[in-house]
Amino acid sequence: MNSxxxxxxxxxxxxxxxxxxxxEPEDVLEFPRGLIGLGGHHYTLLDRNPGTGFWxxxxxxxxxxxxxxxxxxSFFHNFVLQLSDDEHERVGAGDLDEAQLYVTVRTAPNPVxxxxxxxxxxxxxxxxxxxxxxxxxGADLQVRLFAPADAA
Amino acid sequence: MLILTRRPGERVVIGEDVLVxxxxxxxxxxRLGIAAPEGLPIYREEIWLAVKEENRAAAExxxxxxxxxxxxxxxxxxxxxxxxxxxxxxxxxxxx
Numbered sequence: 061m062n063s064x065x066x067x068x069x070x071x072x073x074x075x076x077x078x079x080x081x082x083x084e085p086e087d088v089l090e091f092p093r094g095l096i097g098l099g100g101h102h103y104t105l106l107d108r109n110p111g112t113g114f115w116x117x118x119x120x121x122x123x124x125x126x127x128x129x130x131x132x133x134s135f136f137h138n139f140v141l142q143l144s145d146d147e148h149e150r151v152g153a154g155d156l157d158e159a160q161l162y163v164t165v166r167t168a169p170n171p172v173x174x175x176x177x178x179x180x181x182x183x184x185x186x187x188x189x190x191x192x193x194x195x196x197x198g199a200d201l202q203v204r205l206f207a208p209a210d211a212a
Numbered sequence: 213m214l215i216l217t218r219r220p221g222e223r224v225v226i227g228e229d230v231l232v233x234x235x236x237x238x239x240x241x242x243r244l245g246i247a248a249p250e251g252l253p254i255y256r257e258e259i260w261l262a263v264k265e266e267n268r269a270a271a272e273x274x275x276x277x278x279x280x281x282x283x284x285x286x287x288x289x290x291x292x293x294x295x296x297x298x299x300x301x302x303x304x305x306x307x308x
Binding site: 092093095096097098125126127128129146147149150164165166167177179180191193201202 | 250251253255259260262263264265266267268269270271
């Protein structure tokens with residue numbers, strides 16, 4: 061674990077976005093391999109937008125890094141997570157349906173331009189998190205979260 | 213960059229515990245077998261780059277939220293909610 065994170069005490073996070081936050085030990089997620097391209101080994105999930113389905117995955121190692129995420133199963137009823145045997149073993153969850161699951165969100169001014177990355181979800185099991193590669197058909201890097209109103 | 217010539221069946225050892233085996237060479241395609249410590253993720257470069265770009269883009273988009281510069285809590289309005297758009301077309305969306 062990062063030496064700046066005490067697993068037995070609350071962490072005070074000086075978030076560039078949200079100001080000073082106190083993160084309890086049980087709310088710290090450990091990323092043994094970090095987020096791809098962003099690194100960091102400790103993150104937390106912030107519910108700054110209650111009721112919207114959006115969470116903020118905030119780094120505890122870098123106060124500038126925060127990504128909006130959603131649980132894909134909340135938005136896509138037909139979402140499937142399919143992992144290689146190695147990835148499944150790395151995640152540690154016997155039953156993936158019982159694990160927490162998030163995907164990163166590319167926000168945009170127009171909601172119909174917002175996309176999520178279903179190809180590389182983040183699986184959380186017992187407070188350990190891994191960004192994995194989803195090999196399920198249709199699990200693309202950019203999938204529109206909302207459809208245009210006239211497409212319904 | 214270290215450049216090595218290997219034949220099918222021959223290996224390259226990286227460090228103490230990563231073993232790369234040339235499995236097959238066929239035309240422009242080379243099949244590699246990689247033995248690495250458990251838990252060490254291995255990606256095709258193009259996939260790794262693409263996911264990296266998505267992560268960075270997600271972080272940048274979040275930084276662009278209107279209240280970010282003030283160091284105040286982000287506005288919920290900056291993030292779309294299911295009620296702002298019709299149900300997704302490519303995949304089913306949970307009713308708001």
